[in-house]
Amino acid sequence: MERHRRAADDGSLPVSSLRPSVVSRPGRAWVLCADEACARQFEAELLADGWQVGVRVSSMQHLLLHLYCEAQPPDVLVCGLHFEDGDALRLMRLLCGDEQAPLLFFAAQHQPRGVLKSVLAMAQCCKLEAACCLEPSAGQGQVAQALRNYRRSGARKDKAVPPELPLSELRAMLDGGRLEPWLQPQVRLASRDVVCVEALMRGVSSDGAPLGPARLLPALHQHGLLEEATLLMVRQLCEFLAACVGDGLPLRGALNVSLRLLADESFCAELQQAVRRCGLEPSRLTLEVDEHDLLGDLTTVIENTTRCRLMGFGLALDHFGTAYSSPLQLSQLPFSELKMDGSLVAGMATDAAKQAIVASSTSLARGLGLRVVAEGVQSPSELRAVREAGCTEAQGYLLMRPMSMQAMRQWLRGLDGLRMPAEEELADDVFLKRW
Secondary structure, three states: OOOOOOOOOOOOOOHHHHOOOOOOOOOEEEEEOOOHHHHHHHHHHHHHOOOEEEEEEOOHHHHHHHHOOOOOOOOEEEEOOEEOOEEHHHHHHHHOOOOOOOEEEEOOOOOOHHHHHHHHHHHHHOOOOEEOOOOOOOOOOOHHHHHHHHHHOOOOOOOOOOOOOOHHHHHHHHHOOOEEEEEEEEEEOOOOEEEEEEEEEEEEOOOOOEEOHHHHHHHHHHOOOHHHHHHHHHHHHHHHHHHHHHOOOOOEEEEEOOHHHHOOHHHHHHHHHHHHHOOOOHHHEEEEEEHHHHHOOHHHHHHHHHHHHHOOOEEEEEEEOOOOOOHHHHHHOOOOEEEEOHHHHOOHHHOHHHHHHHHHHHHHHHHOOOEEEEOOOOOHHHHHHHHHOOOOEEOOOOOOOOEOHHHHHHHHHOOEOOEOOOHHHHHOOHHHHHO
């Protein structure tokens, strides 16, 4: 649906083009609620907290008429889940993908927690910003306070989209040694031993700015350089692992590889040569395949993953929990490891649903003979939660952030063998301050 908004009288851009996605102080709020008494309560709370309440309506039709004709749209739309002519799900469908849509702040008391989570998930699918579904026990007087807490907690900010990396810049990085793996350790939870390092692609632009995978990988794929860059990562990782073995530090290494590359026999041959050149067993290297790659033709998926295992490499299913792998499909594929996505780990300690999902997934993985790595562990409570759920290994900022290969070798040498400190030291942040 296209907007038809009036420009300001002075010729400046419409207010909607200037406002951030969420204001840092009370701004313009609208209220949409079928319950008149509830709508008046929301309006009174917002006004008392300093908000300008421009519109209070009970139907989506009236809301949309205002929303697409007003010169000054709201920063926030406070609404329930039911309206006179529909519900919040229908509203999100109508606003789907609208970059100018306001923050949807759902004030929905007396709803099951599962319904509230599904509403927020629907907003994410529709690329809308939504927040603060009130818990079922929330009483009156909570809307303004919850909205204030959302703003204080760090709402999503609009970010300028960086320019695409040109072919010349990528070529210069590849040829000039400005593309290398940064390493993050994986720790076996039962013994606290560092057992693996994952290689994460990092680059340095011509002006010295650091570049991460989010910018590098799409550009490398677009310009047909992903295979060359991946092999460069493999060679550097293998050299690092060989040096560690020489130091008496027998580590495994892991890195992401697309199934499309594994379908190329010449690429697989280069993988094998890189390992042999460094005197390593292929089992020292684990190739991580994104769960979304499994959504293709099953015959092709089985062929490419099995070929990887026939060559002796480990094979991990990365970002597990973000796509739709079935237990039957997992039983047909030769994975050696399952990596639980960080979105499931985040907040897991206080989320019973995530605990149940991770616990059932680890039980399935153990039955299939797989290791289970929890990604994105950032707090002691999350570390305890993934251990209790049955994960065998963990990685994340709590344990250590990614670092250069040289820094990683120094860090590993500072450990007692390869053993991490006890959990209480991590909880007190003693270990992280030391580094």
